[in-house]
Amino acid sequence: MKNLTHKRSDFFSKVFNSYKAEESAFITSFEVYLDKGQENFKHTVILFGEETVKEYDIIAIFKMVKAYYISKSVLEFERTKKYSVLLKGYLFYVYYQVMHYNNDKFAPSILGTDLSLLLMFTLTYFPDETDKIGKQLIKFLIFHKEKAKYSIESTGDFGLSNIVHLSSFLAGHYQKKTLSVQIKSFCSNSIEPCYLKAIENLYSNDEKVVGEWVDDMINFHLRNSKNDLKLPFNNEEWQYFPIEILSMLELRVRKGLKINFIKNKLLDDFIPLLGNESPIELNDDLKKLRSRLS
Incomplete structure (x- = not known):
């Protein structure tokens, strides 16, 4: 296949x-x-x-x-x-x-899920860009909370029990404590079980345990990769690039823990490349763009 x-x-x-x-x-x-x-x-x-x-x-x-x-x-x-x-x-x-x-x-x-995924992306690969993405996420979560009070369109979870929650965890892990607390204040009291399992067993040495939480995150990713704004991965950019899983696996690699036992078609192209290319040297267009936005 x-x-x-x-x-x-x-x-x-x-x-x-x-x-x-x-x-x-x-x-x-x-x-x-x-x-x-x-x-x-x-x-x-x-x-x-x-x-x-x-x-x-x-x-x-x-x-x-x-x-x-x-x-x-x-x-x-x-x-x-x-x-x-x-x-x-x-x-x-x-x-x-x-x-x-x-x-x-x-x-x-x-949506908050998009900004949360971008936050994970910047925390993992471009930490200098985290500040404004984090602030934009908080602004959006405030806006969404106010809108939910009067708009029927805002019914639904919109990532508050999964992707947004996970971005709070990663922000805390990267020492963005204030941002982490701010994000978590908007989240559901409960967290998606597969993400909770991943957080609790992130640095496990048991390959079976790690394989289980990775498989669960993959299944959640695939199940929620549809053209539906209420789902976390509702556009092709995030369906293709499972940054929420890769961000967690990068943390394991940076701790010197193995991930080469993980085999899945969603991740096969990425697994061998993790931990190998950080920091990233920007090309000329990105340098100019960054300068324009400073």
């Missing part, structure tokens, strides 16, 4: 090819922003069969091109198995959220 990550990479191939065919002008505008700081652009688009000139600010441009950079990194990772390539691609996702934080906005369709 085709590797699950490979299967989902077909989606990224379609996205990448669509940018080559139709959206290259937006990529050019984004590059102008990186080089010169220009933040407003005009593009000719087809609406209802007619050419129309539309104005775009840099946030709208970034929204258009974020998927391009992530898709490009996924496809290159599939070819080369260079983990740093994938990590740098997902860093564009982080900076997209930082741009919204800097402008006191939330990205369209963003």
Whole structure:
């Protein structure tokens, strides 16, 4: 059976090819922003069969091109198995959220689960970017709590017993104690059993015990990888890249504990690469972007 990550990479191939065919002008505008700081652009688009000139600010441009950079990194990772390539691609996702934080906005369709997963990602691989992602997560959780008081759309768990909870644990583990406490204050009193088992047995030397909590986390990931906003992994970026599992396994590797006994198609491409490429050297585009957002 085709590797699950490979299967989902077909989606990224379609996205990448669509940018080559139709959206290259937006990529050019984004590059102008990186080089010169220009933040407003005009593009000719087809609406209802007619050419129309539309104005775009840099946030709208970034929204258009974020998927391009992530898709490009996924496809290159599939070819080369260079983990740093994938990590740098997902860093564009982080900076997209930082741009919204800097402008006191939330990205369209963003949820607490997305920001929690990005927090895990930054804590694990780009700790210098954790501060603003953590603050944006807290802002969103406050917003969501207020919205839940009057909006029927806000019914549901939305990760408060699982992904958000796990991000609180990881924040505490990386000595972000205040952030950890703040996040936990919004969480459900109970935690998803597979995550609780993982937290309690993170550094176990018993391969059977570790294998069980990893399998349980994988099953939870796959079960919740659907196009449903109430589920933690409701978009292809997180369905492909199980950062919540990899973040936990990285902690084991950094303690000198084994993970090479773990075998699963969701993780097979990642397991051999953990613990090998940190810190990550940013490429020129990411350095320019980081400077623009500072």
